[in-house]
Amino acid sequence: MRLELSLLFAAGVAYLVVLFLVAYATERGLIPARLARHPAVSTLALGVYASSWSFNGSVGFAKVEGYRFLAIYLGVTLACLLTPVLWQRVLGLTREYQLTSLADLFVFRYRGPLVGTLVTLFMLAGSVPYLALEIRAITESVSVIAYGTRPAAIALGFCAMVTLFAILFGARHPAQRDRHQGLVVAIAFESIVKLVALLSVGAFAVFGVFDGFGDMNRWIAEHPEALQALQRPVRDAPWGTLLLLSFSAAFLLPRQFHVAFAESPGPRALRASSWGFPAYLLLLNLPIVPILLAGTALKPDANPEYYVLGITLAGTSNALSGLAFVGGLSAASGTVILTTLALASMSLNHLLLPLRPPTQERAVGTHTRQRDLYAWLLWARRALIVAIILAGFGCFLLLDKRLGLAELGLVSFAAVAQFLPGLAGVLFWARATRGGFIAGLCAGIVLWTVLLALPVLAPGSFGNTASALRELLRLDDDPWSLSTLLSLSVNGLLFVGVSVLWPASSATTERDSAIPGAGGIVAAGSPTEFRTRLESVLGADAAEAEVQRALSDLTMPLDERRPAELLLLRERIERNLSGLMGPVLARMIVDDSLRMDQSARTALADQLRILEQRLREARVPLHGAALELEAFRGYFRQILEDLPQGVCALGPDTDIVIWNRALARLTGVQAGDAVGRELAALPAPWGELLGTFAVADTPTSQERRIRTDKGERVLQLYRSRLEGSAKPGGPLASHLAGGQVILLEDLTESKLLEAQVAHQDRLASIGRFAAGVAHEIGNPLTGIACVAQNLPFDMDHAVIEERAEQIVEQTRRIDRIVRSLVSFAHAGTFALTDDEPNASAPFAVKDAVEEAIDLVRLSRQARGVESVNLCDAQLCVDGDRNKLIQVFVNLLSNAFDASAEGTRVEVTATTENGSARVHVVDRGAGIPERLKARIFEPFFTTKVAGEGTGLGLSLVYSIVREHGGEVLVESAEGVGTTITVVLPKAAAA
């Protein structure tokens, strides 16, 4: 039962209105963004692959070719299995470089406007017949199920509706780089509609035409030839070419590339699509066989290509016919809209803009007005949409009406397959050249035109000649397979042959592989200057917007002036412009407006930073040796970052190349703020500290004390120059020459600990001196008491004066003892402050030794042992006097302890090679040979518990080493011990 045309028209309009509403609701945020960006949506949108050819033509194709019709979908499934190898790589490139079409991708790889123009023209030639196919499918669908149709009017109405939709929801933004979420959701909605429609017709075939699966199987058993007709073609004819065609069409068809990459929300969605898309196609094709069998059983008055509609007429409900029509409408409209948008984007970037770039100003009457670049691009895109759909309509009018949907579809599939060799070069073959790509593609285009397109699309004289040629080449046995294979083979061979025979010039290779920034710096010195220079091409508003957008993408401040950052900004602007007007024009604009200063050279730090940033951002995975090297680079970088010492690597011009985490913690200066700057630009005190250490002719190791916000710190600095460490002539030799690395070790904690230990040792010494102190103070006190008691009885003035003098003398003696004790006790407290009287200065060794002897004499062990200071009074050393007194105190204490009563301890001093050698000699028991190696170990003592801490000689060793000296031990059991302290002599001594 046929439908009224008006009813179909109403159904079609109602459906398109719903489609408009879905897209509108998404754009207005009425559909939650989480839902709109769900991977299922982009997976369903990929279902735009299933065009009218799939919805209607699959049944007809199956009728003729049996199960070979499945090849059109199994090839897609094969392509989806390669998602990590193919799709993700393409997505990485398109996202990173803002490439919105296949032409952009090829131009990005093979360079030059000719590549883009060639790809776009061929894509148009291959796709316009496909648009005609979709238009024809709609008109023929209507003629199958409705009375009184006027194909041209229906086609025009359909074209008008899809044009309106494409303009409203596919060209909302001037740049293709902005995603059209409403469009994607609408296309996903269309995929659901056509799936529901086809499943419904399939269900009608099984349960309406047959009486369930059992009845259908019985019918098949009664008509085995029907099933054999499906199976035989698979066995008898090769279908590899069909698989290859649909494999390439899965992601190379303009609409597929557009949905999969230009409108993709990201890798997660693509991963979901890798299995969701084949599953969707499987569901969509499940009803095809039952519909075909039902059609064969019913023999409706329709071409098998329209059995989907034809068998519904056998039912009693118009609703199913209407649903089947809407399903076909959704398949055709989605295909036309997305194909047109993709082609419009390509045509704008690679045909229109190179021919007629937008100028900044336009004439208005007698004066000129600044042109709005974005509006110009938007309207140009919309005009191209209209032009392309009109071209499809024109092609529809000219097409031979006897052509099957499959033939038209295969013409397009064979066209996009010609891009396979080029894509392989983009993804896998670094030696592929522009010449090879153009040569191969041109050959492919010529063969495609002669062997495939002309015999189908131009059945006149041209077509007949082409058919004759096909016959001459004996391709007529299986024209599609053989012609496609021949064209692809010649294409691929020329691509490889030309690339190998005429490799890219060394200049091109060098340009592509150069270390970023090695080619100079951007002449414009700030983002504001960028804007000014871009204004002349883009206009003030667009220049402002593009610079702001790039700054925002890079989270860069407006006052950025570092050359490396400006280089990144230039690169980002080029990428963003590429998304706006294609890579060719973007490069031209940036090269022209933001010129490079080739004479200036980017600092090594900047080059490394840019390189590392690119590696981090690279979405195209590295492989093989490059991947291994990158892993090693990361490993070594991590080692540097995690070192507990601060590491600062400097380039030849003392700009900072590496600033690790430990150094950032120590200095409070983050790597991002330090790297790329000169040392002198670092905040105080680090700039001066590192600057003087790096450039001055200082020792390669130095201990420095500095005052920071966190207090005083003691740092050990080490330096190593990098000359000669790189392989001569190697790529890094010139960059590393003159560089150096500085290591900073924070000794503050260990110094504090050492000071604390020394203080404890002094306190222990004072404890030992306590008895002696009481004795030494007690004697003069007794003397004072006696003199004072007799003083009232002495009347003679001279005697009184003498007694008073005696009292003062004894008081001085006490004062001297107390002062030396206090001085010793307070010497070098364990807080590191500027007040600490331990600064290095020259002092006389004899005085220091004398002071130490006075202190040690206070101890009980010193009694009965004679001490002699034979040092030269003129001999001076450089150092911390108080610390070295502690050294002598400890050595003398040990000497007195070891000496028997009545023996003598001597201290002598000599000079040798600019050093002072102070010998502390005792005639004691000597040190056993087995203990000599351990006497400087902390807490090692041979004294009984409570007599010694075991820290004395350890401290002696530590303090003397700190002064750049050394401690030597000579000892013989039963003879005595000589400890020699070697210290640097004072310059004036």
Place this chain on the structure above:
Amino acid sequence: MATPPPGERARDLSLLSFGVALLVFASPLRLIWAADGRPWYLPFVLWLLVSLLAFWVARAARGHET
């Protein structure tokens, strides 16, 4: 033998699955499932199995999204 990194593993599984699918659909093995008397739905069952392979590869690729 060391386990390959997630990205490599996903690529390996992807190529393996692709090889299996080619064997099923593009090699002379298709003569088996397209032989006379086979049920009409057999190609779809095989297609379903290949789709499950794709699901498996997608799961392996999870966590390695560039």
